[in-house]
Amino acid sequence: MLFDPRPKTSRSDLYDFEEELERLLHALSEPMVLVSGLRRTGKTSLVLTALNESGLPHVYVDLREGFTSSRELYVLLSRSLSDFVERASRWGRAREVLLRALSRVRGVSVMGLQVSVSWSPRERPLLGELFAALDELGERLGGRVVVVFDEFQRSRGSVGVALHSAIAHSYDFHRNLSFVLTGSEMGVLYGILRNPENPLYGRAYVEIRTRKLSREEALDFLERGFAEAGVRVSASEVERAVEELDGIIGWLAYYGYLRVGGRGDLERVVEEAVELARSELESFLATRVSRRYRLVLKLLAQGVREWGRLKRALEDAEGRELSDRVLHEILHQLRSHSIIDEENNFTDPVVRRAALQL
Ligand SMILES: Nc1ncnc2c1ncn2[C@@H]1O[C@H](COP(=O)(O)OP(=O)(O)OP(=O)(O)O)[C@@H](O)[C@H]1O
Numbered sequence: 001m002l003f004d005p006r007p008k009t010s011r012s013d014l015y016d017f018e019e020e021l022e023r024l025l026h027a028l029s030e031p032m033v034l035v036s037g038l039r040r041t042g043k044t045s046l047v048l049t050a051l052n053e054s055g056l057p058h059v060y061v062d063l064r065e066g067f068t069s070s071r072e073l074y075v076l077l078s079r080s081l082s083d084f085v086e087r088a089s090r091w092g093r094a095r096e097v098l099l100r101a102l103s104r105v106r107g108v109s110v111m112g113l114q115v116s117v118s119w120s121p122r123e124r125p126l127l128g129e130l131f132a133a134l135d136e137l138g139e140r141l142g143g144r145v146v147v148v149f150d151e152f153q154r155s156r157g158s159v160g161v162a163l164h165s166a167i168a169h170s171y172d173f174h175r176n177l178s179f180v181l182t183g184s185e186m187g188v189l190y191g192i193l194r195n196p197e198n199p200l201y202g203r204a205y206v207e208i209r210t211r212k213l214s215r216e217e218a219l220d221f222l223e224r225g226f227a228e229a230g231v232r233v234s235a236s237e238v239e240r241a242v243e244e245l246d247g248i249i250g251w252l253a254y255y256g257y258l259r260v261g262g263r264g265d266l267e268r269v270v271e272e273a274v275e276l277a278r279s280e281l282e283s284f285l286a287t288r289v290s291r292r293y294r295l296v297l298k299l300l301a302q303g304v305r306e307w308g309r310l311k312r313a314l315e316d317a318e319g320r321e322l323s324d325r326v327l328h329e330i331l332h333q334l335r336s337h338s339i340i341d342e343e344n345n346f347t348d349p350v351v352r353r354a355a356l357q358l
């Protein structure tokens with residue numbers, strides 16, 4: 001179903017993106033692949049569909065929530081490995097082979113299909129030892145094993161660097177592993193991969209970008225989705241929806257899903273989308289000097305994009321002069337997180353509307 005709100009996993013549910021899918025399938029034989037693109041443009045769907053199509057065994061680690069300690073990272077890895085073991089029957093002997101390899105790694109215990117990796121400093125395995133077990137799985141099965149880190153830019157801090165370092169080591173030595181990294185905050189992502197001080201620096205990767213649909217594609221996507229669901233929606237509403245939501249497939253699917261479910265008209269759905277975008281902006285603001293960010297976001301949303309006007313507004317709000325660095329840093333952060341582009345335009349019209357409400 002085109003409007004299914006979960007990430008797609010099969011080619012038949014994936015609208016368009018044929019070319020990206022072929023490129024990704026091809027790239028899975030490389031040691032490292034980056035799938036980058038704005039939020040809700042179908043990165044996870046593309047990756048999961050390619051992996052299903054490829055038939056390659058894969059471990060999927062969702063880093064969206066981030067981690068600030070080894071404990072949090074190891075819990076995520078335990079979950080991902082358990083999930084792998086649960087799904088493994090489709091990959092022949094994969095379950096048995098992996099469990100055997102893992103049982104030799106210190107700090108790893110297996111109960112039924114649950115893999116649990118200890119995070120205690122005395123017992124925990126090195127991340128490299130876990131990757132080695134997966135490499136051995138590939139070796140034994142005679143093919144590649146893929147490890148996906150979704151929203152990779154969330155791997156920050158010292159534990160993040162430990163992960164980057166383990167991936168770098170694995171890149172160099174584990175011939176049967178491929179890493180697929182995805183990211184939606186482009187500046188932050190490149191801040192990791194293109195930073196000479198990062199262990200991953202200098203390792204080549206293939207990059208595949210997801211994109212917004214063109215206006216025609218977006219209209220076609222909605223029409224097909226509604227036809228598939230047997231729901232009639234006027235052409236003018238569909239056009240307005242594309243105007244409001246742009247070619248961001250995640251928003252279009254969200255609209256289609258709620259609309260088909262009878263959860264209100266376009267206006268209601270857009271309101272819900274804006275609400276969602278607002279709570280995401282709030283979590284971005286939570287870790288920053290938020291009154292300044294709020295003001296800049298609001299002004300940008302109102303169409304004030306010139307440096308001088310933005311700076312003056314910040315100074316008026318605080319009643320004192322501010323150094324250029326303040327506004328520089330704010331705009332830099334907004335760009336790094338792909339909230340605005342180089343011309344200070346919002347990358348997503350729904351986020352712009354959310355910013356108006358800050
Ligand atoms: N090619 C596609 N065809 C149909 N629906 C899609 C497609 N790509 C994505 N979607 C839908 O759009 C929504 C977002 O997709 P997905 O989670 O794959 O995007 P994402 O880029 O990983 O998003 P995020 O940045 O939030 O992680 C989901 O509802 C998914 O079903």
Ligand SMILES: [Mg+2]
Nearest residue numbers: 043044045150
């Ligand atoms: Mg995703």
